Amino acid sequence: EVQLVESGEGLVQPGSSMKLSCVASGFTFSNYGMNWIRQAPKKGLEWIALIYYDSSSKYYADSVKGRFTISRDNSKNTLYLEMNSLRSEDTAMYYCAKSRLFDYWGQGVMVTVSS
Amino acid sequence: DIQMTQSPSFLSASVGDRVTINCKASQNINKYLNWYQQKLGEAPKRLIYNTNNLQTGIPSRFSGSGSGTDYTLTISSLQPEDFATYFCLQHNSFPFTFGSGTKLEIK
Numbered sequence: 001e002v003q004l005v006e007s008g009e010g011l012v013q014p015g016s017s018m019k020l021s022c023v024a025s026g027f028t029f030s031n032y033g034m035n036w037i038r039q040a041p042k043k044g045l046e047w048i049a050l051i052y053y054d055s056s057s058k059y060y061a062d063s064v065k066g067r068f069t070i071s072r073d074n075s076k077n078t079l080y081l082e083m084n085s086l087r088s089e090d091t092a093m094y095y096c097a098k099s100r101l102f103d104y105w106g107q108g109v110m111v112t113v114s115s
Numbered sequence: 116d117i118q119m120t121q122s123p124s125f126l127s128a129s130v131g132d133r134v135t136i137n138c139k140a141s142q143n144i145n146k147y148l149n150w151y152q153q154k155l156g157e158a159p160k161r162l163i164y165n166t167n168n169l170q171t172g173i174p175s176r177f178s179g180s181g182s183g184t185d186y187t188l189t190i191s192s193l194q195p196e197d198f199a200t201y202f203c204l205q206h207n208s209f210p211f212t213f214g215s216g217t218k219l220e221i222k
Contacts, residue, residue, distance in 0.1 A: 045213040061210045105158040
C-alpha cells in the first residue's frame with residue numbers, strides 16, 4: 001500500500017525558515033518524481049514544486065522560486081521542502097504527492113507563518 | 116499559466132442522482148487532466164487520470180471525458196459516500212494548475 005507521511009508542521013514567524021519531510025513507503029521511491037502542493041485556508045490548491053526521480057531536474061512555481069528548495073534522499077525514501085524567507089501568504093496545508101501523475105497524496109501538514 | 120475554471124462551485128444533489136462537474140482550461144491541455152475527491156481531514160484521492168482512465172479501485176459510477184480545453188467528471192448514480200469536494204488538475208505544462216473545487220452536498 002502506498003503511503004506518504006508528511007512531517008514538520010508548525011508555527012513560525014515571518015522571515016524564518018522551516019523544513020518539511022515526506023516519508024514514502026509501498027513503492028520504489030527512487031523510480032518516481034515527487035511533488036509538493038499547498039492549500040491556503042479557504043483557497044484553492046497550488047502546485048509548488050516537482051523533483052525528478054534522480055534529482056536531475058527541479059521545477060518551482062513562481063510564488064516560491066528562490067525561497068523554497070525541493071530535495072530528496074532516495075536512501076531514506078524521503079522528500080524534503082526547505083522553506084526560507086517565509087511570508088504570511090505561505091500559511092497553508094502542505095501536501096506531498098507521488099509522480100508527475102499525482103497518483104497518491106499524503107494527508108498534509110499545516111504551516112502557519114505569523115508574528 | 117494555464118487557468119482551470121471549474122464549475123459549479125457548489126452542487127446539491129440526492130442519492131441516486133447523476134451529476135457532472137466541469138473544468139475548462141485556458142488552453143489545450145492535451146487530455147492531461149486528473150480528477151480528485153477530497154474529504155475533510157483526508158488525503159486527496161485520485162479518481163480519474165488523463166481524462167478518462169479510472170483509477171484502480173474506484174467504482175465505475177465515476178467517469179471522465181473531454182478533450183482540448185473542456186473536461187467533465189460524471190458520477191452516474193450518487194452514493195452517500197460520494198458527498199465530498201472534487202477538483203481537477205492539469206499536468207500538461209508547468210506550472211501545473213488546479214480547478215477551484217466543487218463541493219458536493221446532500222440535498
